[in-house]
Amino acid sequence: MIANLSIPMESKRQGGDQLVSKVVTTAISALLRQTELLEVNVRAEPVAKLLQGSVDGFDCVGQGLLMHSGLQVDQMEFHLQAxxxxxxxxxxGQVxxxxxxxxxxRIALTEDNLTESFNTPFLKEKLQQLSWEGQxxxxxxxxxxxxxxxxxxMQSWVRQGEAEQLFxxxxxxxxxxxxxxxxxxVEVTYGGDPTAVALGQMLTEHVNQLLDLDQFALDGMQLRVDQLRLRNKQLTLYGVALIEKFPQRNRGWQP
Structure with missing residues (x-):
């Protein structure tokens, strides 16, 4: 994908590494609805090698990220080498x-991030693909x-069709x-009466099909997880991002 941006003339007089950092920061910001912090640092030594398009390293650190889909991320780090x-x-203005x-x-999501994400129209619509007794x-x-x-x-109140009763x-x-x-x-336990247990089992099976990272990755990027940690009220994923081209906003994420 080509990210189209407007670059002021004074930017062209900046050092090559500053220019690359600025353009990439702006391009990544365009993929997000909101950020509390977004820092991009491009490393090239000597800087003149950038004229040939060679970059020694690239670091991107974000905090308090809100995707266009409504999904939330507390912290995100990407580190690239050459x-x-x-x-x-x-x-x-293109990357x-x-x-x-x-x-x-490294991607970290807090309890609140996970809760807010599961209550977005984006994920609620996917959960509502489930039916019970034809409704x-x-x-x-x-x-x-x-x-x-x-x-x-995971706790949730479930309504069957237009019924007033909630399970x-x-x-x-x-x-x-x-x-x-x-x-x-895995190793799932369920609370509630037999109806709640049956609905919970159905939901578990559906969520296990839903949480495929390829469905959430930006176009041009694949995420692969090598380690997952649940501690300190956070879910943290460690792994690699395979980047075929500079990512663009996934059309399936749009509200």
Missing amino acids: LSIDFGALFR QLRQPTQASM SLMFERTRISVNEDQSLR EIDITARVEVENRRKLKF
Whole structure:
């Protein structure tokens, strides 16, 4: 993807590394609805090598990120080593990779991030693909908690069709990574009456199909997880981002 940006003339007089950092920061910001902090640092020694499009390293650190889909991320880090870019395209306000690359990554989500994300129209619509006795299920007031024993708890009120009655679903599970790209609930326990348990089992199966990271990645990027941690009220993912081209906003994320 080509990120189209307007670069002031004074930017062209900055050092090459400053120019690259500024353009990439602006391009990444365009992928997000809101950020509390976003810092990009490009390393090149000597800086003159940027004229040939050679970059020694690239670090991106973000905090308090809100995606256009409504999904939230507390902290995000991407660290790339050597890569090749089209330096001339920067003066047109464009970010272009000359070849695919990959970055080490760390993504952290708090309980509140997870809770808010599961209550966005983006995820609620995906949950409502479930049906019970021929009627769709409406999920309300979903709450995600990270327990001291490193398990995850998911509580939600569920309405069947237009019925007034609400069923409370209460799921506690451990989270594993499958094939480096899918998050999966395992060792699941359910609370509530038999109806709530049956709905919880259906929800677990659906969530395990839903949490495929390829469905959440930006276009041009794939996320692969090597380690997952649940502690200190946070879910943290460690792994790599495979970047085929500079990412663009995923059309499926748009409200």
